[in-house]
Amino acid sequence: MDEPTRYDEKLGEILRQSATIFADRGFHQASVRDISAETGVSLSGLYYYFKSKEELLFLIQQHCFESLLVQVAAGLEGAVGPEARLRTLIEIHLGFFVANMPEMKVLSHEADALAGEYAARVLGLKRDYVALVRGCVEPLLPPDTSLDARTATFALFGQMNWIYNWYRPSRDPDAAGLARQMADLFIAGLHGARGSAADDAADDGSDEEKRALDVAPGALGAGGAL
Amino acid sequence: MDEPTRYDEKLGEILRQSATIFADRGFHQASVRDISAETGVSLSGLYYYFKSKEELLFLIQQHCFESLLVQVAAGLEGAVGPEARLRTLIEIHLGFFVANMPEMKVLSHEADALAGEYAARVLGLKRDYVALVRGCVEPLLPPDTSLDARTATFALFGQMNWIYNWYRPSRDPDAAGLARQMADLFIAGLHGARGSAADDAADDGSDEEKRALDVAPGALGAGGAL
DNA sequence: GGCGCGGTCGGACGTTCGTCCGAAGCCGAG
């Protein structure tokens, strides 16, 4: 438990500010020169802290993801019972997301920007986390449900991770309120979703059309370019 | 209702293939030269069909979004009753998403890539669509719920739009099955989520920590770079 | 047969990008 060195502190600062820039402009759109301007570190000086732009992104994602995993694991220790575990997980995930919005946006939105070893390492963390969440969802699936665990798990991820597209702290509930609402919604959904596959064949039978893009692009030109 | 000209057909083909490339590599990462190679049209020849790469993205997004709006509006005409309307909307949205995954991924994932007039036009369509979906969600909110309509609406969007991150046709249910599961989950969630704000103050009182990134970046270095 | 035009193309221009090299600055230890 050494005190962090000046190097560690400066690297942390660079990661923080870079995450904000990547969140705002997008990873590929943001240039290392942007980061240089924002941090005050010269262009070449940055390369003392990371050896490529891709490694910088990896460090942000790894740091963020590992912190999330640590916090979730710690929070789950005090939660007993399937529902309390899932509620706790949702609460911590959303709390972390809201408290570290730039990093989490970068983690969610730039998942495909890494390749090779970097991508493999982050993917490993992601798989662990998905398995952990799925482990919290599965015990709450009713025995007779037609809902499958994978779909339910990713539906929950979608609910939670989509927030970077719409959440504004000034108009929306705080993290705790958000977590309660989403937990209520999802858990009630799990409990209530016991529709068997048999009884829904009646609701529409003939409606099996392809939903392709069928409007000719030219027809849109009427609306006008720019 | 003129038959589409060769120009329209070729533009449509370019939009389709470009959408696939943008979905795979990302908008800023994909180059116009990539599109040239994929379509077989020369680099400069492409600029006969769009006047900038940004306009190309706009055309893809506009075309896709307008088709979606048309299909949803058409589907909603035959649906009576609040629950049937929401189920229909989910079914058509997911059906369209799965049938046009590249375009919808580009629409969802590259929302910030446009600026100026292009961004304003797509944003207008988006606002209309959000209002439409919200209008389908709101009638199903129980009168005594503490769930607010905005959060519920975006939770539904998150469930549905997140699928481009995980959905694989070979292992997951088809669009109809996906729609039924998500509709069951979300609608049961709405019906069941009538927790009043009063009774949840007991479940945790002291747990009000900040969930900041508190692990020093140096500590992660032990795991090792690359 | 010649004209005009919608469609296509090779090749280039200027800009911006990520990265790197060699030198300089800083500061605690001796």
Add this chain to the structure above:
DNA sequence: CTCGGCTTCGGACGAACGTCCGACCGCGCC
């Protein structure tokens, strides 16, 4: 004061990018 290492920097390099210019081609129409 001097030394040596960590840290920082200006400036440059080659590659890749989006875009554009001027020429060419094929084909229906007078």
